[in-house]
Amino acid sequence: GQQVMQIPQYQHVQEGEDFTTYCNSSTTLSNIQWYKQRPGGHPVFLIQLVKSGEVKKQKRLTFQFGEAKKNSSLHITATQTTDVGTYFCAEAYTGTASKLTFGTGTRLQVTL
């Protein structure tokens, strides 16, 4: 089945540095959602992108959907220790059932 790949798998940054994770698919995505999972926690919905080239911002987080709808990115400006966690992209398929296909995830570590 389709697999959504994310890079990098892991990134360690100093607080205040920027961070970007990329989500890539070999096929066109109907939409992309981003989730954050804190260590020991559960996925928490951040945002959904549906339009080609769409850009959305949430405070220090910027989300983009590629023009060809085959990739997406999440950029965090000036990371804080509260940003620690694993960031997943996911494609939401809505047919008979609404099903998410998650990416492989990027684990972010932030140190002072």
Add this chain to the structure above:
Amino acid sequence: ETGVTQSPTHLIKTRGQQVTLRCSSQSGHNTVSWYQQALGQGPQFIFQYYREEENGRGNFPPRFSGLQFPNYSSELNVNALELDDSALYLCASSLHGANVLTFGAGSRLTVL
């Protein structure tokens, strides 16, 4: 508004045993989905329930089964447990047809 609650939070079973995990959906949500998240991986879709019937299933064997009750709560049953069933089991609720999910905190199953 109550969120998604799952029980138990942790449990340990041995190979061959059976397990039942429970989930109460968020108030107002009528659809429940179950996901399996192995350590270090993204969640994988198991199945979804709507109107007390399974209306979508991922690549999981029949020993994974479920129920949804009139109050929209749900159970996940796994028979003949295998070591590879050790994972975090996540329940997510939504409105039917909506593709934004609210996840519960999960039930962490260890199979010895």
